[in-house]
Amino acid sequence: MLWRKKTRDSHTKTPSSLSRRLFLRATTALVGGTLASALPNRLATAANAENLPPNLPSWSQHLGFSVDDRPYGRPSQHEGHVVRRSVKWLTATRESSVNFTPLHELDGFVTPNGLCFERHHGGAPDIPSQDHRLMIHGLVNRPLLFTMDDLMRFPPVSRFHFLECAANGGMEWRGSQLNGCQYTHGMVHCVQWTGVSLKTVLDEAGLKSHAKWLLPEGADSAAMTRSIPMEKALDDCLLAYSMNGERLRPEQGYPLRLLVPGWEGNMWVKWLRRIEVGDQPWHHREETSKYTDLLPDGKARRFTWVMEAKSIITNPSPEKPLSVKGVQQLKGLAWSGRGKIKRVDVSFDGGMNWQTARLEEPVLPKCLTRFYVEWNWDGKSVMLQSRAMDETGYVQPTYADLHQVRGENSIYHNNSIQTWLINPNGEAENVRLG
Amino acid sequence: MLWRKKTRDSHTKTPSSLSRRLFLRATTALVGGTLASALPNRLATAANAENLPPNLPSWSQHLGFSVDDRPYGRPSQHEGHVVRRSVKWLTATRESSVNFTPLHELDGFVTPNGLCFERHHGGAPDIPSQDHRLMIHGLVNRPLLFTMDDLMRFPPVSRFHFLECAANGGMEWRGSQLNGCQYTHGMVHCVQWTGVSLKTVLDEAGLKSHAKWLLPEGADSAAMTRSIPMEKALDDCLLAYSMNGERLRPEQGYPLRLLVPGWEGNMWVKWLRRIEVGDQPWHHREETSKYTDLLPDGKARRFTWVMEAKSIITNPSPEKPLSVKGVQQLKGLAWSGRGKIKRVDVSFDGGMNWQTARLEEPVLPKCLTRFYVEWNWDGKSVMLQSRAMDETGYVQPTYADLHQVRGENSIYHNNSIQTWLINPNGEAENVRLG
Known part of the structure; x- marks a missing residue:
């Protein structure tokens, strides 16, 4: 992924920053021939001269597998790392x-x-x-x-x-x-x-x-x-x-x-x-x-039945570091055992300032809810947190607040706010605040 | 499944008909010992005398498989018939x-x-x-x-x-x-x-x-x-x-x-x-x-892009015959390329009379919608049909109506009403009306 960091990024938040980067790379990459197997020759007449597509990829040149041989389907061989x-x-x-x-x-x-x-x-x-x-x-x-x-x-x-x-x-x-x-x-x-x-x-x-x-x-x-x-x-x-x-x-x-x-x-x-x-x-x-x-x-x-409101930022995360500066799509999941998720806030500075995430519809009761924040990474350290609120008004607690009530003995029902520290190299670390 | 037909069914539509049948069978079956491996001995003290549970089933007596060996899960070995x-x-x-x-x-x-x-x-x-x-x-x-x-x-x-x-x-x-x-x-x-x-x-x-x-x-x-x-x-x-x-x-x-x-x-x-x-x-x-x-x-x-409103009764169907008289759950799917499904009607007499099905929430646009009708089968022939309506007011047509417009030449975009003929033996046949 290192090559990505060599492209000229504009680190502003203007909507055109992503397209400018893509355009530049498209041009540069094709002129340089680094994507030599990506696109077919016969597109040449349709494409702009500067965007001449290279040869047909190998998978376009021969028949694929017979799906009839897979009466119960399975994931791509290229997704073998996606497992429990x-x-x-x-x-x-x-x-x-x-x-x-x-x-x-x-x-x-x-x-x-x-x-x-x-x-x-x-x-x-x-x-x-x-x-x-x-x-x-x-x-x-x-x-x-x-x-x-x-x-x-x-x-x-x-x-x-x-x-x-x-x-x-x-x-x-x-x-x-x-x-x-x-x-x-x-x-x-x-x-x-x-x-x-x-x-x-x-x-x-x-x-x-x-x-x-x-x-x-x-x-x-x-x-x-x-x-x-x-x-x-x-x-x-x-x-x-x-x-x-x-x-x-x-x-x-x-x-x-x-x-x-x-x-x-x-x-x-x-x-x-x-x-x-x-x-x-x-x-x-x-x-x-x-x-x-x-x-x-x-x-x-005696009993602690309900799973209280909780959330987690899934991307970026320790398994999914940032590989390039600029525009990013932060993704996460929120849920509450008491009903619907009403709001999710995200912080980039360890809980000092918060901004409200976009929730994906439909938001259903006692169901995972996907949230997103589009943001711009300038390559500096960031402390990422997410905080869920449900329709009862309950707000996901910090680790410190929960610890004060619970003490050290318990194992179960940890719904406290998770922190990822994003380092300048883009890697995410699991850290605890407070 | 033949044994089911020997049980004493009440063919009325009263809510208690199913429970009466189940109760009778529970009692009879256990006295008769035909379910000898179903329930564990140690429940005996808790259950009523007439409901004495037989021996522990074999799968309760030894450890199951290690799920860690299946990082990507697969269906039960007993569901091998469920395939494309x-x-x-x-x-x-x-x-x-x-x-x-x-x-x-x-x-x-x-x-x-x-x-x-x-x-x-x-x-x-x-x-x-x-x-x-x-x-x-x-x-x-x-x-x-x-x-x-x-x-x-x-x-x-x-x-x-x-x-x-x-x-x-x-x-x-x-x-x-x-x-x-x-x-x-x-x-x-x-x-x-x-x-x-x-x-x-x-x-x-x-x-x-x-x-x-x-x-x-x-x-x-x-x-x-x-x-x-x-x-x-x-x-x-x-x-x-x-x-x-x-x-x-x-x-x-x-x-x-x-x-x-x-x-x-x-x-x-x-x-x-x-x-x-x-x-x-x-x-x-x-x-x-x-x-x-x-x-x-x-x-x-020139082009026929939209998939118009359509529905199908999936149970019963030729693959899923009726195996017992009395209360049944008719199940089906409806969809429309123009938006949400508004209503699904079901007929038991080949389209002369209709009753409105229960739609499963959430009903989403351009998405399958599950519908149900609870009904009572008296063991006679039945002509099942379903008819979808979408939020634009469009009503799924009969084969005859569609045929009149289309003629015989076309292959694509057949969204006409399907008929299953349920025979007295419970089997369903694909038949065409009109």
């Missing part, structure tokens, strides 16, 4: 592991299914859909047993929702300061889910008057369970069987997972095989030994 | 072929990238992104040559848009009557695209006053070209580099394709390497020998 990544030291075994979404490589707010981060506690089973059952039992009038075909005979509902692990940002909180937004913020993804309203299915079973809590359980070897209050269950929870149009991926709970929109990911029980209805929470393993917030005084907060 | 399919006799070679989206297997309106239908004329090249160039030349003030990095320095735009081949439904029109919605309607898909506004890039080049038409050209061996009027180019066209968050798949034009929202798919030139600006259309090969509509009098209509 795990952190070997983070978990004791690969059967209890977590991998991270490459946020810095993504656009829009839909995460493609192959790149959705995933956390599992006992490996991922690949269950035959026709053999899977869901049982609803406990404080219900009629215990019910469902096949997948049964569930698909209830009214389908599709919604876009982000899914974030409670531990997203946990390594940051504990000071690991991994250098890349894939690791600092990559335990989040967003797809269009389809399934059945949990309320519809509970209504079918008939709740007894003292039914106040649910215990969903997974069919994986870890038998993941969490206690869910009835109010949330009847509000917007779904029993999902599809993501981005196709059936769930095995590591995302195929054939059935619970959706608890806006709440921490471990409650979205995968490979869902039963829902017990009770009158109080169960305090099972995964809501006592894990997934509780340890307060400064050594006591644990 | 081609029709061998339709094209002379596999290098000029087309494959079809399995619409009957999909939910929501997002198509996963691996299942997006695709048409190519000379195979699909897999071009190294860093070696690709786009040239803008012709009637511009400054001919420009862009790298992919250059294009990504313009403001990004993301939008959901369907893409439909002009020939979608062409086999129907010619009477092939292939039995399945994958073949009758599967040359359509819908993703979240990200790219740069074409207007932005043209403004950068500076249009001369007599610049009225564009000729985009692909870098594949077929060098696909189409003439695009300037009004459309400046309205909502995009130069797209991403789909559903990740870079375009090779068969979708990686690294760059033109988007012409709402217009026929062959204009969405893939592997886009140049855009020539001119003062009149070119009438190149792919807009004369192909992709024109031959009228009854033997003359060809």
Whole structure:
């Protein structure tokens, strides 16, 4: 990329700066012949003399591959670096592991299914859909047993929702300061889910008057369970069987997972095989030994369900340095477990001054929202931050503010503002302010 | 599935009919022991006596697979039948072929990238992104040559848009009557695209006053070209580099394709390497020998760009027969190249009576829209049809109406109402009315 820095850049913010640079390079490059394989000879008559196109590229000179050989498509061979990544030291075994979404490589707010981060506690089973059952039992009038075909005979509902692990940002909180937004913020993804309203299915079973809590359980070897209050269950929870149009991926709970929109990911029980209805929470393993917030005084907060408003600048980031001065498109993602993102501000000086970012439509509740800021880089150091606000008025806190409330003990629910230090060489570093 | 038909169904439309059936089956099945491997023993204490769960399923008894071994995920092994399919006799070679989206297997309106239908004329090249160039030349003030990095320095735009081949439904029109919605309607898909506004890039080049038409050209061996009027180019066209968050798949034009929202798919030139600006259309090969509509009098209509409002019932369909009487969820997709879908009606008697379907939100312009009707099947023959209306007031025509205008000669732009005949055995047939 070094050649780019040799071009004559105008560092002003005038709209013509980018075009001037491009024009100059186009002319220079073609005269110099450095793009010799880029464009075909037969364009010569159509193009201006100074812009004479060189030879046909090799891929225009022979037939491409037969797509019929790929009944289920895959990415370009040139995009092999765009993958989920795990952190070997983070978990004791690969059967209890977590991998991270490459946020810095993504656009829009839909995460493609192959790149959705995933956390599992006992490996991922690949269950035959026709053999899977869901049982609803406990404080219900009629215990019910469902096949997948049964569930698909209830009214389908599709919604876009982000899914974030409670531990997203946990390594940051504990000071690991991994250098890349894939690791600092990559335990989040967003797809269009389809399934059945949990309320519809509970209504079918008939709740007894003292039914106040649910215990969903997974069919994986870890038998993941969490206690869910009835109010949330009847509000917007779904029993999902599809993501981005196709059936769930095995590591995302195929054939059935619970959706608890806006709440921490471990409650979205995968490979869902039963829902017990009770009158109080169960305090099972995964809501006592894990997934509780340890307060400064050594006591644990009982439950912390909601994923509060958060944002991250994905470009530039440690994985995506700046390679040229001048006009830049800053890109990032924001989300809130309480509803829609209302505004995102971006700072270039570590939080002293802020400017409002452009939000990409549609802005949907409990869904990732893409934001952009066009800016001009003069080659000096910059301290980049983003700050999300949601429709409830909640403002994403600084690390210092959150630390004052939380202390050092907690791991989960770090939604504090992230800082990238852009160095004069264009590289971005993960730094902590305050 | 035959066992389902042996259960005692109540064929009324009362809301409790489904639950009664499920309850009965749950009880019967468990007593009978036919679901012997479905639910774990240790639930026994929690469940009612009549609902005693059998043994733990095998997948709960051992660790699942390590997801770290799948840095780029793939569908469940049990979903291997969900693939794009081609029709061998339709094209002379596999290098000029087309494959079809399995619409009957999909939910929501997002198509996963691996299942997006695709048409190519000379195979699909897999071009190294860093070696690709786009040239803008012709009637511009400054001919420009862009790298992919250059294009990504313009403001990004993301939008959901369907893409439909002009020939979608062409086999129907010619009477092939292939039995399945994958073949009758599967040359359509819908993703979240990200790219740069074409207007932005043209403004950068500076249009001369007599610049009225564009000729985009692909870098594949077929060098696909189409003439695009300037009004459309400046309205909502995009130069797209991403789909559903990740870079375009090779068969979708990686690294760059033109988007012409709402217009026929062959204009969405893939592997886009140049855009020539001119003062009149070119009438190149792919807009004369192909992709024109031959009228009854033997003359060809010069251009037919817009994909008019259309809809298809995906479930039930020939690939997805009804397997049980009683409550059913009819599902389908509707779209219009002129904007948003306003309403979809469904008929159960071949178009004599209609009822309005439920539309899934968000309803976006030039985007697939999912519709549903809950209905009760009494086991008799049914003639299913769907009819889309868009926000301009346009109503999807019957085959008879369209045929009267078009005659037999045309192949493209068949947006007529499709009929599925549901037989008493639950199977769906592709039939033509009128």
